[in-house]
Amino acid sequence: MIQTAVLGYGTVGSGVVEVIERNNAEVSRRAGEEVHVKYILDLRDFPGDPYEDKVVHDFNLILEDEEVSVVCEVMGGVGAAYQFTKQALEAGKSVCTSNKELVAKHGPELLALAAKKRCNYMFEASVGGGIPIIRSINNALTPEKIVAVAGILNGTTNYILTKMEREGTDYGEALKQAQALGYAERSPEADVEGHDACRKIAILASLMTGKNVDSEKVPTEGITKITPADFDFAKAAGMTIKLLGKAQLTEDGKLLAMVAPHMLSKDHSLAMVNDVFNGIFVTGNMLGDTMFYGHGAGKLPTASAVTADVIDCIRNQGRTIQCIWEDTEAELADAALTRKKFFVRAKASAREAVEAAFPGSVAVEADGHEEELGFITQEMTEQEFDEKCGGLKDSVLGRIRML
Amino acid sequence: MIQTAVLGYGTVGSGVVEVIERNNAEVSRRAGEEVHVKYILDLRDFPGDPYEDKVVHDFNLILEDEEVSVVCEVMGGVGAAYQFTKQALEAGKSVCTSNKELVAKHGPELLALAAKKRCNYMFEASVGGGIPIIRSINNALTPEKIVAVAGILNGTTNYILTKMEREGTDYGEALKQAQALGYAERSPEADVEGHDACRKIAILASLMTGKNVDSEKVPTEGITKITPADFDFAKAAGMTIKLLGKAQLTEDGKLLAMVAPHMLSKDHSLAMVNDVFNGIFVTGNMLGDTMFYGHGAGKLPTASAVTADVIDCIRNQGRTIQCIWEDTEAELADAALTRKKFFVRAKASAREAVEAAFPGSVAVEADGHEEELGFITQEMTEQEFDEKCGGLKDSVLGRIRML
Numbered sequence: 001m002i003q004t005a006v007l008g009y010g011t012v013g014s015g016v017v018e019v020i021e022r023n024n025a026e027v028s029r030r031a032g033e034e035v036h037v038k039y040i041l042d043l044r045d046f047p048g049d050p051y052e053d054k055v056v057h058d059f060n061l062i063l064e065d066e067e068v069s070v071v072c073e074v075m076g077g078v079g080a081a082y083q084f085t086k087q088a089l090e091a092g093k094s095v096c097t098s099n100k101e102l103v104a105k106h107g108p109e110l111l112a113l114a115a116k117k118r119c120n121y122m123f124e125a126s127v128g129g130g131i132p133i134i135r136s137i138n139n140a141l142t143p144e145k146i147v148a149v150a151g152i153l154n155g156t157t158n159y160i161l162t163k164m165e166r167e168g169t170d171y172g173e174a175l176k177q178a179q180a181l182g183y184a185e186r187s188p189e190a191d192v193e194g195h196d197a198c199r200k201i202a203i204l205a206s207l208m209t210g211k212n213v214d215s216e217k218v219p220t221e222g223i224t225k226i227t228p229a230d231f232d233f234a235k236a237a238g239m240t241i242k243l244l245g246k247a248q249l250t251e252d253g254k255l256l257a258m259v260a261p262h263m264l265s266k267d268h269s270l271a272m273v274n275d276v277f278n279g280i281f282v283t284g285n286m287l288g289d290t291m292f293y294g295h296g297a298g299k300l301p302t303a304s305a306v307t308a309d310v311i312d313c314i315r316n317q318g319r320t321i322q323c324i325w326e327d328t329e330a331e332l333a334d335a336a337l338t339r340k341k342f343f344v345r346a347k348a349s350a351r352e353a354v355e356a357a358f359p360g361s362v363a364v365e366a367d368g369h370e371e372e373l374g375f376i377t378q379e380m381t382e383q384e385f386d387e388k389c390g391g392l393k394d395s396v397l398g399r400i401r402m403l
Numbered sequence: 404m405i406q407t408a409v410l411g412y413g414t415v416g417s418g419v420v421e422v423i424e425r426n427n428a429e430v431s432r433r434a435g436e437e438v439h440v441k442y443i444l445d446l447r448d449f450p451g452d453p454y455e456d457k458v459v460h461d462f463n464l465i466l467e468d469e470e471v472s473v474v475c476e477v478m479g480g481v482g483a484a485y486q487f488t489k490q491a492l493e494a495g496k497s498v499c500t501s502n503k504e505l506v507a508k509h510g511p512e513l514l515a516l517a518a519k520k521r522c523n524y525m526f527e528a529s530v531g532g533g534i535p536i537i538r539s540i541n542n543a544l545t546p547e548k549i550v551a552v553a554g555i556l557n558g559t560t561n562y563i564l565t566k567m568e569r570e571g572t573d574y575g576e577a578l579k580q581a582q583a584l585g586y587a588e589r590s591p592e593a594d595v596e597g598h599d600a601c602r603k604i605a606i607l608a609s610l611m612t613g614k615n616v617d618s619e620k621v622p623t624e625g626i627t628k629i630t631p632a633d634f635d636f637a638k639a640a641g642m643t644i645k646l647l648g649k650a651q652l653t654e655d656g657k658l659l660a661m662v663a664p665h666m667l668s669k670d671h672s673l674a675m676v677n678d679v680f681n682g683i684f685v686t687g688n689m690l691g692d693t694m695f696y697g698h699g700a701g702k703l704p705t706a707s708a709v710t711a712d713v714i715d716c717i718r719n720q721g722r723t724i725q726c727i728w729e730d731t732e733a734e735l736a737d738a739a740l741t742r743k744k745f746f747v748r749a750k751a752s753a754r755e756a757v758e759a760a761f762p763g764s765v766a767v768e769a770d771g772h773e774e775e776l777g778f779i780t781q782e783m784t785e786q787e788f789d790e791k792c793g794g795l796k797d798s799v800l801g802r803i804r805m806l
Contacts, residue, residue, distance in 0.1 A: 141535065
């Protein structure tokens with residue numbers, strides 16, 4: 001019998017207990033041993049909860065209990081979670097987490113510690129919720145030189161953008177609805193400013209290259225400037241708008257990573273990833289494109305991913321599953337110098353000036369926006385585009401990268 | 404250093420050699436040891452081939468060479484491939500294969516033999532080409548009770564159906580084009596009659612239940628009866644037509660498995676899986692839906708999947724990776740008694756009779772087919788539907804299951 005402990009009895013934590021206990025037949029069969037939750041660590045008590053007798057308040061109880069071989073850290077943050085994780089690994093207990101902030105910040109250190117102690121630090125649930133994207137990179141696409149990862153990594157912003165596209169809702173109203181449904185937090189910055197997606201793409205980029213990608217160095221732009229007018233023009237051009245996290249190898253072997261809204265064709269597979277779903281493209285040099293799609297968040301999907309890690313830890317007791325993520329920094333390409341097409345929405349009165357600034361651009365008209373015009377430019381660097389937009393001053397009403 | 408042998412130097416076999424040697428840095432790093440191909444077994448010689456010196460004609464050379472610890476069986480068929488696989492496993496050499504026919508027919512036996520000899524029988528490439536679907540079921544969605552798998556599992560027929568949808572081509576012409584491009588074989592029966600998809604869904608259904616699903620007992624219908632008129636009506640109803648392999652648990656715990664063309668909404672994620680791509684939905688009781696999408700066939704994607712298995716065998720020398728596929732038969736539900744909606748295309752002159760046979764059905768009209776009418780029925784059993792169609796005799800021009 002394997003005993004586990006769950007740190008944090010919030011949404012994901014209660015989901016982990018539910019998955020392990022409700023699906024106990026499946027979990028135990030796959031683990032090869034019976035698995036149970038022995039402790040739930042939380043500051044609070046949960047009178048009346050079916051698992052209230054498992055709730056403890058002192059982490060040392062867990063740390064000192066030799067029966068506990070796997071710990072699920074689903075409390076979040078980089079304070080106590082970091083300390084508890086280090087202590088558990090030091091004690092040879094494997095740790096499974098959904099905590100993308102901690103993984104993005106201390107991944108290499110915690111992986112190295114796990115390897116030293118012949119246990120495991122696993123974080124499938126930190127990216128893409130229930131989508132097995134970490135495992136696919138580490139364990140399935142292993143013969144590949146992965147040249148690009150691009151995806152919709154944040155369900156909250158995808159819900160907001162989907163709402164704006166389908167119902168013409170403006171950003172503020174769509175955010176309110178997302179908050180009312182519990183998809184967005186009251187302080188929604190981590191989602192809407194792109195920080196959450198940024199941590200996730202930093203984790204994926206690190207696994208893709210095997211080197212460390214510092215999420216604080218990844219250029220990140222959120223969705224707060226996207227308007228219903230942008231969607232009207234996108235629709236007129238057969239496109240939609242999605243917040244993408246992207247990481248790709250450049251020709252000179254550097255890594256380009258960024259998070260930003262992108263306009264993409266309605267025919268693109270990522271265009272059909274709607275509501276709170278996530279979709280992630282991985283491009284390998286042999287395999288070409290593969291896409292993974294599913295629930296990017298939510299109690300049970302995220303808990304299922306944590307539990308899959310628990311099972312893997314049990315299957316691999318005494319050995320460390322390979323996860324190449326070195327502490328050396330990946331060399332990042334300068335995003336300002338990368339080339340792509342852009343969408344510009346401008347005052348119709350400035351048509352000549354815009355066409356002069358962006359020769360060869362294709363104009364797009366949208367019903368109900370006769371005072372405005374959209375333009376899809378030729379390829380140019382971000383820097384060049386910024387300079388040209390600067391020259392057009394107030395005439396530019398909106399600007400979005402094209403995928 | 405790990406030495407491997409490749410059995411069969413055809414499309415996939417030459418791909419495996421290419422992936423292992425061209426991506427040797429990635430492959431060796433992920434395997435944790437340098438990996439090379441020592442032998443290529445084929446009846447033919449390949450003068451001028453860069454690897455001609457590795458070509459041998461006698462399997463015993465490989466079998467008796469203790470340096471060879473992993474064998475890639477990519478020759479196909481259930482004759483020599485079966486014998487060689489058994490002999491290799493008996494000798495403690497792991498076997499990785501793309502041979503879905505052999506896996507569907509002898510999977511449990513070969514897995515048991517591998518377990519007995521503490522080596523591995525791996526078959527990621529047998530389903531979904533480069534899509535890591537086998538690994539995801541065996542190693543990622545492990546906490547789940549998988550309640551359904553449904554997908555586009557055959558690239559050739561998906562290419563033909565996509566061509567028919569987009570260009571109004573008829574089946575025969577689309578098949579010819581698929582043959583000209585090398586997507587379909589000269590004897591295309593295995594693809595167009597659904598046998599290939601059937602073997603694949605039988606493999607997935609076996610892994611989903613842990614019991615053996617005999618592919619010969621899976622009701623299978625191909626795409627040869629689908630016409631451009633069916634597509635015109637599908638389009639008029641906002642739908643498309645795809646050949647799906649499906650496996651799902653029924654309420655009484657049996658397994659319903661089948662292969663047949665299905666009409667599905669253009670908004671369904673599988674509707675965007677076009678050309679030779681594959682897409683596979685997996686539904687877990689905790690996770691909900693997850694979809695995997697990618698190259699379902701082709702030299703390098705398939706070879707990449709075989710090589711991923713080689714790497715896993717090397718990482719797991721001396722131990723058998725869990726794969727639950729028992730030799731006991733899964734209890735199959737009677738497909739004739741399962742309920743669903745159907746699409747019927749009928750002579751417009753028979754409208755009253757069709758409406759009487761299928762009360763509550765929704766009529767669909769399609770431009771250019773004024774002599775015909777489409778009907779989407781209410782839910783009923785396959786048996787009931789067959790009987791009612793029988794009663795309508797020649798009035799029924801086409802019939803397709805609805806997803």
